[in-house]
Amino acid sequence: MNGYPISLNGAALQALPSGALWWADARLLCVSDLHLGKSDRQARRRGLMLPPYDGIETLARLGDEIARTAPETVICLGDSFDDLTAAADLPEDLRVRLCALIDGRDWVWVEGNHDPGPTGLPGRAMADCRIGPLVFRHIATAPGGEVSGHYHPKAQIVLRGGTVRRPCFLADAQRLILPAFGTYTGGLSTTAPELCAIMSDDARAILTGSQCHGVPMPRHSPPSRGPAGRHRRRAGRPQVQ
DSSP states (O other): OOOEEEEETTEEEEEOTTSOEEEGGGTEEEEOOOOBTHHHHHHHHHOOOOOTTHHHHHHHHHHHHHHHHOOSEEEEOSOOBSSHHHHHTOOHHHHHHHHHHHTTSEEEEEOOSSOOSOOSSSSEEESOEEETTEEEOSSOOSOSSEEEOSSOEEEEEEETTEEEEEEEEEEOSSEEEOOOOSSSOOOEETTSHHHHHHSOTTOEEEEOSSSOEEEEOOOSOOOOSSHHHHHHHHHHOOOOO
């Protein structure tokens, strides 16, 4: 499997290029911040008409990971729906597709700040979920084997003379923060004070994409463009591992 190895509180995990997390020993797949129904919520609250295909694409990618890993347990780390109305008004074709993914698995809906109540779908709704040495919750609270989401972290690095910005995992010895798995999701830069405050100095950002790349967590924006900036980037750009 084309994953990036992470050791957290004794658990051997893999960050997958899609943004999902795989724990092979527990046969557990974890995703965060699906934000199903985001286009519907934007239309209801702001009158913004986004193409209504985010749910289809998000569930297609989730289905691919489930087919690839065959998990016994799936944990959705909160904000699975953009709000409770989006959960209640989930189109029937998406509901059927989602129920097919849930069928036969221990499916856990961790509560998020967008969807704090029951979803009306199969599975267990929990404030947080403890399995072995790990605790799964939506927002990082207490270090020590903690897996969370919420922040939609994105890292910006200089690579091969250009700037790359991608969703990423953030990992240190105490906690792991997942990127948003949903299609219509923004992101918080790793340079944001909120993330710098909770991640240790030796934290790594694991960039998603066609494959995962690990770099020291960027805590400052790359140099600006221009002759001097280009020179500084060539001299000191981070090395992808």
